[in-house]
Amino acid sequence: xxxxxxxxxxxxxxxxxxxxxxxxxxxxxxxxxxxxxxxxxxxxxxxxxxxxxxxxxxxxxxxxxxxxxxxxxxxxxxxxxxxxxxxxxxxxxxxxxxxxxxxxxxxxxxxxxxxxxxxxxxxxxxxxxxxxxxxxxxxxxxxxxxxxxxxxxxxxxxxxxxxxxxxxxxxxxxxxxxxxxxxxxxxxxxxxxxxxxxxxxxxxxxxxxxxxxxxxxxxxxxxxxxxxxxxxxxxxxxxxxxxxxxxxxxxxxxxxxxxxxxxxxxxxxxxxxxxxxxxxxx
Amino acid sequence: xxxxxxxxxxxxxxxxxxxxxxxxxxxxxxxxxxxxxxxxxxxxxxxxxxxxxxxxxxxxxxxxxxxxxxxxxxxxxxxxxxxxxxxxxxxxxxxxxxxxxxxxxxxxxxxxxxxxxxxxxxxxxxxxxxxxxxxxxxxxxxxxxxxxxxxxxxxxxxxxxxxxxxxxxxxxxxxxxxxxxxxxxxxxxxxxxxxxxxxxxxxxxxxxxxxxxxxxxxxxxxxxxxxxxxxxxxxxxxxxxxxxxxxxxxxxxxxxxxxxxxxxxxxxxxxxxxxxxxxxxx
Numbered sequence: 001x002x003x004x005x006x007x008x009x010x011x012x013x014x015x016x017x018x019x020x021x022x023x024x025x026x027x028x029x030x031x032x033x034x035x036x037x038x039x040x041x042x043x044x045x046x047x048x049x050x051x052x053x054x055x056x057x058x059x060x061x062x063x064x065x066x067x068x069x070x071x072x073x074x075x076x077x078x079x080x081x082x083x084x085x086x087x088x089x090x091x092x093x094x095x096x097x098x099x100x101x102x103x104x105x106x107x108x109x110x111x112x113x114x115x116x117x118x119x120x121x122x123x124x125x126x127x128x129x130x131x132x133x134x135x136x137x138x139x140x141x142x143x144x145x146x147x148x149x150x151x152x153x154x155x156x157x158x159x160x161x162x163x164x165x166x167x168x169x170x171x172x173x174x175x176x177x178x179x180x181x182x183x184x185x186x187x188x189x190x191x192x193x194x195x196x197x198x199x200x201x202x203x204x205x206x207x208x209x210x211x212x213x214x215x216x217x218x219x220x221x222x223x224x225x226x227x228x229x230x231x232x233x234x235x236x237x238x239x240x241x242x243x244x245x246x247x248x249x250x251x252x253x254x255x256x257x258x259x260x261x262x263x264x265x266x267x268x269x270x271x272x273x274x275x276x277x278x279x280x281x282x
Numbered sequence: 283x284x285x286x287x288x289x290x291x292x293x294x295x296x297x298x299x300x301x302x303x304x305x306x307x308x309x310x311x312x313x314x315x316x317x318x319x320x321x322x323x324x325x326x327x328x329x330x331x332x333x334x335x336x337x338x339x340x341x342x343x344x345x346x347x348x349x350x351x352x353x354x355x356x357x358x359x360x361x362x363x364x365x366x367x368x369x370x371x372x373x374x375x376x377x378x379x380x381x382x383x384x385x386x387x388x389x390x391x392x393x394x395x396x397x398x399x400x401x402x403x404x405x406x407x408x409x410x411x412x413x414x415x416x417x418x419x420x421x422x423x424x425x426x427x428x429x430x431x432x433x434x435x436x437x438x439x440x441x442x443x444x445x446x447x448x449x450x451x452x453x454x455x456x457x458x459x460x461x462x463x464x465x466x467x468x469x470x471x472x473x474x475x476x477x478x479x480x481x482x483x484x485x486x487x488x489x490x491x492x493x494x495x496x497x498x499x500x501x502x503x504x505x506x507x508x509x510x511x512x513x514x515x516x517x518x519x520x521x522x523x524x525x526x527x528x529x530x531x532x533x534x535x536x537x538x539x540x541x542x543x544x545x546x547x548x549x550x551x552x553x554x555x556x557x558x559x560x561x562x563x564x
Binding site for chain 1 (some may be wrong): 335336337338339340343353407450452454490491493494495496497500501504505506507508509510511512513516517519520522550562
């Protein structure tokens with residue numbers, strides 16, 4: 001079972017794929033999120049795993065936009081605790097380092113710790129943080145450190161110079177699982193005893209009170225809203241698409257009524273799927 | 283009057299500052315958005331001008347987070363139409379170009395046009411697009427082009443190789459004007475005959491229906507919601523801050539009642555300010 005993700009081996013997206021599907025799946029690292037969506041759409045991969053939200057950095061908007069652009073289903077979610085480590089070649093000390101490389105979101109999550117450990121250090125934004133460790137090794141960089149997750153240690157055989165680089169321990173990333181099918185065996189297996197969540201996107205007429213009215217479809221039925229994200233509606237300046245997650249399955253009677261009610265107001269509506277709600281890791 | 287902005291001379295942020303304050307102000311280009319907020323907080327600049335939203339790329343979340351972190355007021359807004367131009371040194375033709383440099387948001391806004399004009403061209407993400415033109419000139423780059431706004435032509439004396447690189451003509455950026463004071467002379471001058479807008483941030487108890495109830499404060503009074511943006515609440519995973527813009531001045535009777543009503547539900551509330559609503563440029 002091929003599962004496409006963005007990044008190099010050792011990236012948290014790969015870990016999310018392995019945790020969701022088990023170690024018998026074949027994770028396939030890709031350069032961009034676009035590649036992951038294309039893999040699943042074309043059938044080159046059975047599933048894709050992409051991050052949609054981090055508790056410190058916020059939403060990964062590119063993946064919301066790609067959900068809209070591709071005709072795929074969300075069939076699962078997984079929450080991974082994020083810890084960051086500083087890697088440098090053997091023998092390199094903190095005093096040697098003049099540059100720290102990582103993905104910009106990772107650098108942002110370590111901003112204050114980095115400022116304390118290495119005041120006024122130069123930083124460089126690269127496309128992937130496991131990839132940053134790989135560069136340090138392959139290019140034998142003796143004055144550069146990279147920030148990445150714990151798995152980079154085993155994959156690139158580089159020592160960890162400092163642990164716990166994240167500014168806040170409440171650092172979790174939520175990933176969604178993409179599929180061409182609405183119901184999949186790995187998802188159903190996880191569903192036992194779990195509550196469900198439904199994920200959708202909609203647009204509304206731009207009139208006063210329209211969002212309040214739309215959300216009444218859920219609020220009047222005591223359906224819990226987990227998340228609302230607004231993104232620009234292409235071709236209509238200052239109008240928005242709303243990406244919404246609510247607790248419940250689309251086939252529950254109350255939810256089915258809520259979704260029908262909501263669609264009385266929407267100009268665009270698409271349900272991405274209903275899937276077992278991920279537990280917060282201990 | 284010193285007005286701090288992020289970027290090199292020729293950046294759209296500088297243009298926004300000049301359009302809002304007139305050509306007698308002194309725009310001061312800074313490396314980061316953090317520097318702009320710090321300039322205004324410390325008094326090194328009287329005002330700051332930062333982008334908060336683009337109609338294609340969406341919100342610039344860093345500036346929402348910085349609004350929360352600093353104790354500044356929003357005293358104005360300005361909308362600038364964004365057009366992108368391809369710059370290269372004299373004599374360089376399309377066939378010579380192997381690399382195109384610009385800010386990642388600019389590259390994203392020109393993605394399809396660039397793929398058509400220069401298929402499979404390499405791109406490089408730099409911190410500022412006017413800065414990319416400056417690099418082409420200073421380093422005499424004969425195989426590299428840069429994408430920037432129209433003003434770069436006059437500042438760096440580089441020819442425009444292609445116009446209209448943006449994928450969508452409905453490309454506008456909305457900037458806000460930051461000040462330590464709530465009411466400022468340049469803002470009040472612009473206010474004549476204008477409608478007002480109020481900008482705020484709040485958090486709510488995480489219970490079903492809480493956002494719907496909060497928005498009732500505006501909806502029940504026919505107050506138009508312009509924009510809602512959610513950002514993670516630091517230290518509380520899966521809880522959010524809501525940044526909201528509504529039409530009306532905080533001192534209007536109906537708005538004052540709506541804001542009082544809203545605060546019956548909020549756990550965090552801060553009004554950034556009321557300011558004249560920007561007109562969409564023709």
